[in-house]
Amino acid sequence: MKKALILLLTLSMMLFMFAGCTSEDATPDPDNGDDPIVEEGAVSFGLGVKTSIGKSRSMADDVTAQAQVDTTFAGVSFDKDGKVVAVHIDVAQVRVAYDEEMQLTTDKAGPFLTKKDLKDNYNMKPRSDIGKEWYEQIAAFEEWMIGKTVAEIKALNVKVVDDAHQNVPDVPELTSSVTITVESYIEAVEIAWNNRTEAANIDKLGLGYTISIGKSRGAGDDVTAQAQVDVTMSATAFDADGKVVGTQIDVAQTRVAYDEEGQLTSDKSAKLKTKKELKEDYNMKARSDIGKEWYEQMAAFEDWMVGQTVAEIKGLKVKVVDDAHQNVPDVPELTSSVTITVESYIKAVENAFGTKK
Numbered sequence: 001m002k003k004a005l006i007l008l009l010t011l012s013m014m015l016f017m018f019a020g021c022t023s024e025d026a027t028p029d030p031d032n033g034d035d036p037i038v039e040e041g042a043v044s045f046g047l048g049v050k051t052s053i054g055k056s057r058s059m060a061d062d063v064t065a066q067a068q069v070d071t072t073f074a075g076v077s078f079d080k081d082g083k084v085v086a087v088h089i090d091v092a093q094v095r096v097a098y099d100e101e102m103q104l105t106t107d108k109a110g111p112f113l114t115k116k117d118l119k120d121n122y123n124m125k126p127r128s129d130i131g132k133e134w135y136e137q138i139a140a141f142e143e144w145m146i147g148k149t150v151a152e153i154k155a156l157n158v159k160v161v162d163d164a165h166q167n168v169p170d171v172p173e174l175t176s177s178v179t180i181t182v183e184s185y186i187e188a189v190e191i192a193w194n195n196r197t198e199a200a201n202i203d204k205l206g207l208g209y210t211i212s213i214g215k216s217r218g219a220g221d222d223v224t225a226q227a228q229v230d231v232t233m234s235a236t237a238f239d240a241d242g243k244v245v246g247t248q249i250d251v252a253q254t255r256v257a258y259d260e261e262g263q264l265t266s267d268k269s270a271k272l273k274t275k276k277e278l279k280e281d282y283n284m285k286a287r288s289d290i291g292k293e294w295y296e297q298m299a300a301f302e303d304w305m306v307g308q309t310v311a312e313i314k315g316l317k318v319k320v321v322d323d324a325h326q327n328v329p330d331v332p333e334l335t336s337s338v339t340i341t342v343e344s345y346i347k348a349v350e351n352a353f354g355t356k357k
Helices: 002-021 115-122 134-145 150-154 183-194 275-282 294-305 310-314 343-355
Strands: 044-052 066-078 084-097 204-212 226-238 244-257
Touching (some): 066 226, 084 115, 204 343, 244 343, 294 343, 310 343
Antiparallel strands (some): 066 084, 226 244
16 A cells, blocks of 8 residues: 555646646757747838828919828738738928929928928927827827738727818827827728738838938929929837848838929829839839849848848848939849849838837
């Protein structure tokens, strides 16, 4: 009887030790056929862009012509269940003004900032019923999205306050923090979801941009006035060491055209596409020395960035081909795949690193 009791106690202790070794604290050994640890957190990310010229105006008796390009863009990361892990939303609201002779009055050198970067200088607070600036309200809206799927975000109850405030959140958790119209922000997040790509080891996601109106022009002897706003955007995912694990770069190249009388000729209701969305319709292939479209060259450049830090990407050797091709990659691994100017794309990635979360 005594021996049997000792044996029973010994077996019980062995079972307890075995159970402890197979707890969640144990490290799986793939070489022994153990299942790998399931990665938590973000497993994919995307960039979404929505552009409008609806607030552009023609010349009239009491006003001069002004092009306004509103580019809403979102960088979003998602977990394995499609729930938002991190989200950045911003708007480049760029105005290009003309005088009575349809000559540019806006300084083409800028600088041009997004609503988020303008902070209090956007000057919404004095007109806000809740006394909050745009960047404060969008921060609250981004926070509300965390942990939700795109379907849940799209199902948000909204209301119409007045002509200037359509689709305002109408849920208790947002009524005291978000009174801005959110329709375009939700659309940009949905587009980011549709554009998502998988990446391993995502630790943080950033959203960066550059803005230029350098190719805008006033009226001349043989040309009419045309505003051109180029917004370059990058949603870039980084690992814990600050190396790029994936990036999506795109450009909203938006033109607003006028006739000799300063009247708009561009369709204000047209669906405007980015360079990536245009694909072959961007029509670079016919002018490319390597016979590749912009989206194909950008895909190669994005792939090249993976595994590199921002400092390494900025250290890319470049060359000048001609006036239209400045800062073209000059390294063997890119010469046959990327002949576009890359300066603004690198800058957008660098800016994304500065906003990562």
